[in-house]
Amino acid sequence: MADEQCIFCMIAQNKIQSAKVYEDELCLAFLDIKPATKGHIQVISKTHSPIFMELSEAIKNKIFTIALTIGQTLIKKLNATGVSYIINEGVGAGQRVAHSSIHIIPRYENDEVSIGWPEKQMSQEEISKYLNEIITKITSQNPSEVSAKPEPKPVEKVEEKHKEDIKINPRIPKYW
Ligand SMILES: [Zn+2]
Incomplete structure (x- = not known):
């Protein structure tokens, strides 16, 4: 195609x-x-x-x-x-x-290519809150269960969700 x-x-x-x-x-x-x-x-x-x-x-x-x-x-x-x-x-x-x-x-050495991002500094409390939020969102799992039960990785769920996002979000460039 x-x-x-x-x-x-x-x-x-x-x-x-x-x-x-x-x-x-x-x-x-x-x-x-x-x-x-x-x-x-x-x-x-x-x-x-x-x-x-x-x-x-x-x-x-x-x-x-x-x-x-x-x-x-x-x-x-x-x-x-x-x-x-x-x-x-x-x-x-x-x-x-x-x-x-x-x-x-x-x-190469001194190639002047810059690939980087600002590294956000967070307090221990902020890091903890951040990890909880993101793990919950992307795995649909309670983070406290992640280390206790590492096996069930909902890969298919993530893929399905991804496909939904693709249809909803205008992320795809329309022009050259
Ligand atoms: Zn093409």
Whole structure:
């Protein structure tokens, strides 16, 4: 499935030229033409989807495996000192193309790439309240039961909830 307006679908269908470094039946990787550092690559699926979660298991497995493999290759071949893997999903996260991608950014000393966030300082009381609130919200579990009973992880519930959120929230970018 492809979206005619989507620049990544056009790249996947060879309607737009790209500097491909890897391609198979499910995904492809190409050099970003506005690189953050030398060797910055994006990996995309050939199937159009703004949200990774909605891609098939096979595609998800493939795309992440390819991204991680490319990351290791960049470290070895370009003498990078590290690699940052970045997924921006949703307008609020800075997603600009409504087609999921993983950025693979090789890191070098003094590369001036800044990936960071302000670390909020909280008191012990605030930390405790915060942990309780978030654990309760994302697991539908009483936090005091979490350490006592670690087994029941409601993974399916979280996935279903996620799908509902996707339908309700206008998080998906509509334009390039
Ligand atoms: Zn697309």
